[in-house]
Amino acid sequence: MNKVITKEIDLNGRKLKLETGKLALQADASVVASWGETVVLATVVTQPQVVDAGYFPLSVEFVEKHYAGGRISSSRFIKREARPSEEAVLTGRLIDRSIRPFFPKEFRSEVQVIVTVLSIDQINDPDILGLIAASAALSISSVPWHGPLGVARIGEIEGKLLVNPTIDELVNSNLDLFVASTRETVAMIETKAKQVSDKVIFNAIKEAHASAQPIISLIEEFVKEAGKEKIAYSTLAEDVEEALLKEVKQVTKERIEQALFDEKTAWHDSMADQIKAELTTKYTEVLTPLIISGVFDKVAKEIMNDLVLGQGKRVDGRAMDEVRPIEIEVGVLPRTHGSALFSRGDSQILSVVTLGAPSLGQTIEGMEGERIKRFMHYYNMGINPFSTGEVKRIGPPTRRDIGHGALGEKSLEQVIPTKEQFPYAIRIVSEVLGANASTSQAAICAASLALFNAGVPIEPVAGIAIGLISDPAKPDKFQTLTDMRAVEDFYGEMDFKIAGTKNGITGIQMDTKLEGISFEIIEQSLKQAKAARELILAKMKEVMPEAGKLSPHAPRVEILHIKPESIGLLIGPGGKNINGIISKTGAQIDVEDDGTVMVSGTKSEGVDQAMAAIEGMFKTVNVGDEFTGKVVRLVPFGVFVEIAPGKDGLVHVSEMSTGFVGKPEDVVSEGQEVKVRVKGVDTDGKVSLSMLFGADIKPETERRPARPSGGGGFRPRTSFSDRPRFGGGFNRSGFDRNRGGRPARRSFDR
Numbered sequence: 001m002n003k004v005i006t007k008e009i010d011l012n013g014r015k016l017k018l019e020t021g022k023l024a025l026q027a028d029a030s031v032v033a034s035w036g037e038t039v040v041l042a043t044v045v046t047q048p049q050v051v052d053a054g055y056f057p058l059s060v061e062f063v064e065k066h067y068a069g070g071r072i073s074s075s076r077f078i079k080r081e082a083r084p085s086e087e088a089v090l091t092g093r094l095i096d097r098s099i100r101p102f103f104p105k106e107f108r109s110e111v112q113v114i115v116t117v118l119s120i121d122q123i124n125d126p127d128i129l130g131l132i133a134a135s136a137a138l139s140i141s142s143v144p145w146h147g148p149l150g151v152a153r154i155g156e157i158e159g160k161l162l163v164n165p166t167i168d169e170l171v172n173s174n175l176d177l178f179v180a181s182t183r184e185t186v187a188m189i190e191t192k193a194k195q196v197s198d199k200v201i202f203n204a205i206k207e208a209h210a211s212a213q214p215i216i217s218l219i220e221e222f223v224k225e226a227g228k229e230k231i232a233y234s235t236l237a238e239d240v241e242e243a244l245l246k247e248v249k250q251v252t253k254e255r256i257e258q259a260l261f262d263e264k265t266a267w268h269d270s271m272a273d274q275i276k277a278e279l280t281t282k283y284t285e286v287l288t289p290l291i292i293s294g295v296f297d298k299v300a301k302e303i304m305n306d307l308v309l310g311q312g313k314r315v316d317g318r319a320m321d322e323v324r325p326i327e328i329e330v331g332v333l334p335r336t337h338g339s340a341l342f343s344r345g346d347s348q349i350l351s352v353v354t355l356g357a358p359s360l361g362q363t364i365e366g367m368e369g370e371r372i373k374r375f376m377h378y379y380n381m382g383i384n385p386f387s388t389g390e391v392k393r394i395g396p397p398t399r400r401d402i403g404h405g406a407l408g409e410k411s412l413e414q415v416i417p418t419k420e421q422f423p424y425a426i427r428i429v430s431e432v433l434g435a436n437a438s439t440s441q442a443a444i445c446a447a448s449l450a451l452f453n454a455g456v457p458i459e460p461v462a463g464i465a466i467g468l469i470s471d472p473a474k475p476d477k478f479q480t481l482t483d484m485r486a487v488e489d490f491y492g493e494m495d496f497k498i499a500g501t502k503n504g505i506t507g508i509q510m511d512t513k514l515e516g517i518s519f520e521i522i523e524q525s526l527k528q529a530k531a532a533r534e535l536i537l538a539k540m541k542e543v544m545p546e547a548g549k550l551s552p553h554a555p556r557v558e559i560l561h562i563k564p565e566s567i568g569l570l571i572g573p574g575g576k577n578i579n580g581i582i583s584k585t586g587a588q589i590d591v592e593d594d595g596t597v598m599v600s601g602t603k604s605e606g607v608d609q610a611m612a613a614i615e616g617m618f619k620t621v622n623v624g625d626e627f628t629g630k631v632v633r634l635v636p637f638g639v640f641v642e643i644a645p646g647k648d649g650l651v652h653v654s655e656m657s658t659g660f661v662g663k664p665e666d667v668v669s670e671g672q673e674v675k676v677r678v679k680g681v682d683t684d685g686k687v688s689l690s691m692l693f694g695a696d697i698k699p700e701t702e703r704r705p706a707r708p709s710g711g712g713g714f715r716p717r718t719s720f721s722d723r724p725r726f727g728g729g730f731n732r733s734g735f736d737r738n739r740g741g742r743p744a745r746r747s748f749d750r
Contacts, residue, residue, distance in 0.1 A: 005226045007222045014123075020222075027045050030043045031136045041116045043113070043116075046143050060099070063117065069366075073365065093399060098180035099149065101515055103143075108290060115130040117367060126367075135149040135215075148220065149180050154179070157169070163211045174196055179209060179212065192414065195501050245295070303491075309477060328539065328544075330543060344445075347438055348442075349439065351446035356600075375425075378401075414461075415458040415459045436486045440465075444463035462533045466528055467484030478521060498533070560615065562597060563595055589614075625677070631669065658696050
């Protein structure tokens with residue numbers, strides 16, 4: 001029987017426990033991590049590559065299970081978990097970006113890390129626990145991984161930083177900062193913030209680093225008991241003869257420099273693959289594609305380091321803190337609700353905004369339950385291979401597309417007006433038409449401009465990416481690069497994306513190829529990004545100083561409020577009332593549980609009519625009020641008169657004339673306008689009317705004149721019902737057996 005090894009600490013008042021030796025024993029390593037009642041299982045499996053992929057084949061999957069939250073999917077047709085949700089993809093990417101730099105560059109065996117959520121307590125978020133579990137599993141595995149990593153989340157409420165806040169506390173937090181750290185450095189940053197200052201962000205990063213240290217210590221203790229011997233691997237120098245390696249390096253250098261400084265053709269994503277393919281063909285009999293790839297990356301890195309750190313130059317001749325030329329155009333598409341074209345150097349983004357009724361928000365189903373998202377941002381590059389001048393098969397959105405779309409969404413979400421301020425569902429699609437690094441941040445700029453063009457009142461947001469070149473032999477020697485190009489991204493060591501407004505930061509995503517970066521690098525990056533952000537915002541303001549008018553092609557949305565207990569009256573039996581308004585006006589009506597009613601439509605007259613009908617239905621009327629209304633329905637005992645859109649009342653036959661009225665049609669006809677007076681309003685809001693005024697008004701004690709021959713008339717009533725209600729004392733004819741043949745009293749509802 002396997003030995004079960006357990007280690008635990010108190011983490012922010014909740015027990016954090018790591019356990020191995022009990023579950024998933026055929027994996028190379030498995031760890032069950034629990035924090036409170038949130039539990040995840042992390043497994044690590046490795047195997048040699050069958051075919052050389054030309055890159056390190058690491059895959060990280062975050063698997064959500066509905067049973068973890070005690071839920072059965074609300075889908076009518078699919079009850080088992082299918083493809084990963086967007087949240088699962090994003091969490092998988094977050095873990096991947098944190099752990100990837102800590103694998104040796106020469107190690108090329110396939111590695112798969114799977115984090116499965118087994119239980120969730122709605123207090124402790126499984127994303128932070130998932131990274132802890134993955135870090136622990138890799139640390140005790142046979143895979144050569146230079147961990148462990150610790151992690152912490154920081155919130156901010158009323159100027160006070162919160163370490164590892166609960167899920168509920170994050171709802172009211174101005175900051176959600178997720179940081180993965182080593183003992184000395186910061187490995188990964190993911191942030192969304194409500195326009196928080198750079199200083200607060202920097203202090204929060206330092207707080208997160210300090211708070212992650214107990215987790216690192218816990219994993220180190222765990223490894224002492226549960227750790228396996230690491231797999232051996234060979235280095236490039238061991239695999240290739242020195243003379244051959246020298247020759248290949250020289251050929252590679254010449255080919256890279258030729259492409260790197262080609263003024264006619266910009267370096268793009270596929271350029272490295274083209275050069276590697278040429279070299280592989282040239283040396284196919286003596287070197288494998290894997291070795292060629294290793295040589296290429298090493299030489300390219302040396303060239304970039306010498307250029308930036310040795311000569312103080314950039315590939316395109318810009319200053320280290322200089323932003324590429326910016327071009328902006330808004331309203332580029334005639335029929336869309338809002339559009340903008342944003343170009344920064346060779347990166348070009350077209351963002352398009354679509355506005356819709358609030359009910360068109362996206363329903364998100366997950367382990368925790370369901371929620372509605374009314375603001376959506378999508379990023380498309382994978383389906384636009386022309387953006388890098390390549391020929392590729394078009395498929396569904398890639399994990400990268402999903403990640404970049406979510407980064408833009410979280411960066412813009414902080415400035416989107418509330419539903420009360422701007423009652424629309426908002427969908428943005430950012431199409432990458434040209435790609436040369438920093439496209440996700442260009443998409444934020446384009447989307448912000450498109451929102452302005454669509455008439456959405458926001459504080460504009462701009463984004464920029466900061467790169468890094470450093471000297472491996474001298475860690476203190478580094479250069480941060482504002483608005484890096486693709487080649488500076490590929491052969492640099494950091495991608496630090498920072499978005500925000502003039503007031504502060506709204507979104508951050510930082511990952512690095514190094515085993516973490518220093519606080520000095522972080523501080524310098526924040527400083528350069530702020531200057532660049534302010535410059536871009538100024539350029540955007542020149543073109544679009546304020547939000548424009550709502551597009552005539554956008555739907556119009558109006559909001560009104562009724563009492564929650566009156567919702568049933570608006571809807572009516574079987575939806576009769578609300579569907580009647582919808583069919584008559586063509587407007588869409590959405591009702592929320594708190595009594596908020598949203599009326600939307602592409603035709604203003606239809607929206608106006610629907611609003612008038614609803615307002616009329618709930619218009620307060622008082623006894624004595626006078627109206628000129630239209631007769632809408634005749635019944636044997638009177639007529640219904642519409643006194644306001646959606647609101648009518650009953651004129652009983654006894655209130656239609658001073659004399660006897662046998663049939664209502666003897667006095668009025670349907671569609672006729674008549675003057676009426678409010679005679680009474682009951683507790684349900686039902687209105688009784690009278691067509692008698694002045695001296696003709698009958699005293700309440702005066703009975704209706706008897707019919708000339710046989711049978712009594714109906715008594716006046718102030719409360720009416722749609723259907724006659726017969727009590728047990730009535731016979732089928734509706735006459736009370738105990739009242740000498742007088743008609744039964746009936747109640748009708750409008």
